[in-house]
Amino acid sequence: MSAPVPPSAEWARSERLPVEVRLDDGTSAAGDLHLMSRAAQHEGPETPLELLNRDEPFLPFTHRDGAVEFLPRAGLAWVACASARLVPDPVREHAAKQLPIDVTLRDGSVLRGWAFVELPPTRARALDYLNTNRPFFAVWTPDTTWFVHHAQVRRVRPLE
Secondary structure: OOEOOOOOOHHHHOEEEEEEEEEOOOOEEEEEEEEOOOOOOOOOOOOHHHHHOOOOOEEEEEEOOOOEEEEEHHHEEEEEEEHHHOOOOHHHHHHOEEEEEEEEEOOOOEEEEEEEEOOOHHHOOHHHHHOOOOOEEEEEOOOEEEEEEHHHEEEEEEOO
8 A cells, every 4th residue: 555654755754743644435544644834924834724725636644553644635625633733823813813614615614613714805715715715715614624635525614
């Protein structure tokens, strides 16, 4: 199936984030995403959303047993992690508007939580958040954050 991590791989020396991934065929796996320790756009490490919204078609994923696969971003339905594992940026968190939403996925499952919207005041609606050019968006709860691929969404209902 998968080979052990090659020691020379740059991503193998990255920050690991324990996650569960759901593929578009309904299968799931637990393992680690590999976040860069420095983000290009801001101070601090790369966020899961930044990793998922990169232009490259594949990303490395390390299973709990240490096996490595390269997963296609387009084949991910969602990626979930414990919200407590995410390092909050107090400035960005304070500036963001919280929008309660229900996200119904193509498989019928529903994710209920909040979207944190950092957009200009004139474009800070849930619809504006969803209509960005990025393939993934985040749905946050105190326990879990889901990073959802737009292509896997049947509908989104704003709750305010």
